[in-house]
Amino acid sequence: MVIPYSFRREHAAVPGAPAIETRDLWYRYPRVEHAALQGISISIPQASCVALIGSNGSGKSTLMKAICGILPPQRGTVRIAGLPIGGCHHRVAYLPQHGAINWRFPVTVRRLVLAGRFVHLGWIRRPGRRDYEIVDEALDNLGMTDLADRQIGMLSGGQQQRALLARALAQDAEVLLLDEPLTGVDHITRQVFERVINSLIQRGRTILTATHDTSVREAGYDTIFRLEEGELQEGDDDRHHL
Amino acid sequence: MIDIIFEPLRFGFMRTSFLVAILVSIACSTIGVYVVYRRMAFIGDALAHTVLPGLVVAYLVGINMFAGALVAGLASSLAIGRITQNKSVSEDTAIGIVFAGMFALGIFLMSRTGSFRELSHMLFGNILGIPDSMLIWIALIAISIPLFLFLLHKELELTSYDPSHAEVIGLRVDTVRYILLILLALTIVTTISAVGVVLTSALIITPAAAASLLTRRLVPMMVLSTVFGATSGILGLYASYYFNAASGAAIVLVCTAIFAVCALIEWAMRDRVNLKRSAA
Numbered sequence: 001m002v003i004p005y006s007f008r009r010e011h012a013a014v015p016g017a018p019a020i021e022t023r024d025l026w027y028r029y030p031r032v033e034h035a036a037l038q039g040i041s042i043s044i045p046q047a048s049c050v051a052l053i054g055s056n057g058s059g060k061s062t063l064m065k066a067i068c069g070i071l072p073p074q075r076g077t078v079r080i081a082g083l084p085i086g087g088c089h090h091r092v093a094y095l096p097q098h099g100a101i102n103w104r105f106p107v108t109v110r111r112l113v114l115a116g117r118f119v120h121l122g123w124i125r126r127p128g129r130r131d132y133e134i135v136d137e138a139l140d141n142l143g144m145t146d147l148a149d150r151q152i153g154m155l156s157g158g159q160q161q162r163a164l165l166a167r168a169l170a171q172d173a174e175v176l177l178l179d180e181p182l183t184g185v186d187h188i189t190r191q192v193f194e195r196v197i198n199s200l201i202q203r204g205r206t207i208l209t210a211t212h213d214t215s216v217r218e219a220g221y222d223t224i225f226r227l228e229e230g231e232l233q234e235g236d237d238d239r240h241h242l
Numbered sequence: 243m244i245d246i247i248f249e250p251l252r253f254g255f256m257r258t259s260f261l262v263a264i265l266v267s268i269a270c271s272t273i274g275v276y277v278v279y280r281r282m283a284f285i286g287d288a289l290a291h292t293v294l295p296g297l298v299v300a301y302l303v304g305i306n307m308f309a310g311a312l313v314a315g316l317a318s319s320l321a322i323g324r325i326t327q328n329k330s331v332s333e334d335t336a337i338g339i340v341f342a343g344m345f346a347l348g349i350f351l352m353s354r355t356g357s358f359r360e361l362s363h364m365l366f367g368n369i370l371g372i373p374d375s376m377l378i379w380i381a382l383i384a385i386s387i388p389l390f391l392f393l394l395h396k397e398l399e400l401t402s403y404d405p406s407h408a409e410v411i412g413l414r415v416d417t418v419r420y421i422l423l424i425l426l427a428l429t430i431v432t433t434i435s436a437v438g439v440v441l442t443s444a445l446i447i448t449p450a451a452a453a454s455l456l457t458r459r460l461v462p463m464m465v466l467s468t469v470f471g472a473t474s475g476i477l478g479l480y481a482s483y484y485f486n487a488a489s490g491a492a493i494v495l496v497c498t499a500i501f502a503v504c505a506l507i508e509w510a511m512r513d514r515v516n517l518k519r520s521a522a
Contacts (some may be wrong), residue, residue, distance in 0.1 A: 006412035089412040105403035119411035149459040
């Protein structure tokens with residue numbers, strides 16, 4: 001028996017619904033005059049690879065956090081596969097920026113990747129053999145089998161990002177939100193990310209990547225959204241098919 | 243040598259004290275690892291001090307002091323959880339205010355009793371005078387803490403290093419934090435009977451901090467921390483018996499000495515690794 005963390009039953013996806021849909025999304029941090037998100041409405045179809053670009057402080061991370069449910073919006077709605085946040089926790093995986101994780105914590109790479117299975121286990125239930133098999137597959141896919149027993153703080157920046165991507169694979173999420181995933185990482189990690197993300201898109205997964213790197217316009221994204229001071233810029237919904 | 247070991251065990255109260263020292267170490271040392279790694283040392287110390295008014299009120303009303311401490315500990319942990327949840331005042335400031343205020347209330351109430359001496363064991367503990375009825379409560383709590391930590395291991399672990407992922411999968415970080423604070427309050431209330439309000443946080447933090455110097459794995463760290471805690475309890479009681487000194491202080495001093503030895507070992511190991519690296 002699974003006791004979901006939210007104590008709410010997970011629902012089936014609404015057929016034909018966009019992978020991500022936000023409508024008139026507003027968010028303002030406490031004691032800050034300027035709203036971080038101002039009426040953001042986007043619709044991202046399933047199996048697409050989308051970039052969210054903008055300078056530092058433009059609201060990219062806030063939008064990511066609102067989409068995955070970390071920051072509840074003060075106005076507007078977010079739907080994942082046609083369902084409100086809370087009805088589909090297992091569908092969304094979020095790779096936060098490097099600083100959001102306590103890398104000094106005594107946990108191994110394997111345990112970190114195993115955390116991708118927790119949403120399927122819920123309260124108290126312990127991981128089984130199948131969960132560990134899935135974790136080993138994910139580690140192998142990211143070329144991290146040799147590092148599985150290493151403490152997470154002993155990894156390089158690129159290896160840490162790969163470990164987080166392995167966790168998202170272990171979760172088997174349908175929507176992946178990547179917040180500045182390639183900032184300061186090595187060439188090998190970039191190549192591994194490209195390979196894994198391409199294979200995820202082929203498997204029908206949806207990828208939303210936030211980056212301040214405007215050179216992404218040269219990369220192969222289906223859609224590019226540009227944020228500036230919490231507002232979506234008109235006419236920047238460029239399409240570059242892979 | 244054998245006589246030195248068995249001499250104190252001839253007394254019933256000493257046998258009870260050794261048992262309490264081991265039980266308290268199990269609870270403190272396991273939860274201590276989370277307290278250290280979640281940077282909750284200040285909250286632990288504050289919680290230990292905030293139970294003082296509960297102890298004094300229980301003494302004045304004439305009810306079980308353990309129950310008074312328990313109520314005050316749980317109320318304080320919920321209050322601290324609530325305050326730290328609200329970011330309008332910084333966490334350490336809020337805890338500092340609650341901690342000082344509650345401790346002052348305890349001292350104020352103590353001064354109203356007209357006898358500081360009777361209540362001094364609240365401040366410094368009295369492990370040698372624990373009645374059998376209380377031993378059962380201590381045992382129950384000491385066994386419950388590791389059991390809860392075992393059952394909630396993955397939730398506590400995840401929220402400790404990646405609260406974002408926890409929130410994304412629907413695991414409320416605040417809920418886990420409240421659970422941990424309640425477990426911490428129970429541990430503190432149990433430990434106060436052994437080493438008192440002032441020294442309780444040392445038994446929670448020091449063995450875990452010492453263990454964290456020698457291993458980078460959570461479960462071995464808990465085991466090592468428990469060994470350090472139990473060793474401190476046992477050696478501290480022997481020291482207290484043979485030097486006729488305060489037992490709580492002796493236990494904490496042994497604990498501190500173990501930390502110092504671990505720090506030296508870690509320093510030597512790091513030095514050796516650096517030498518190997520520079521040679522390579």
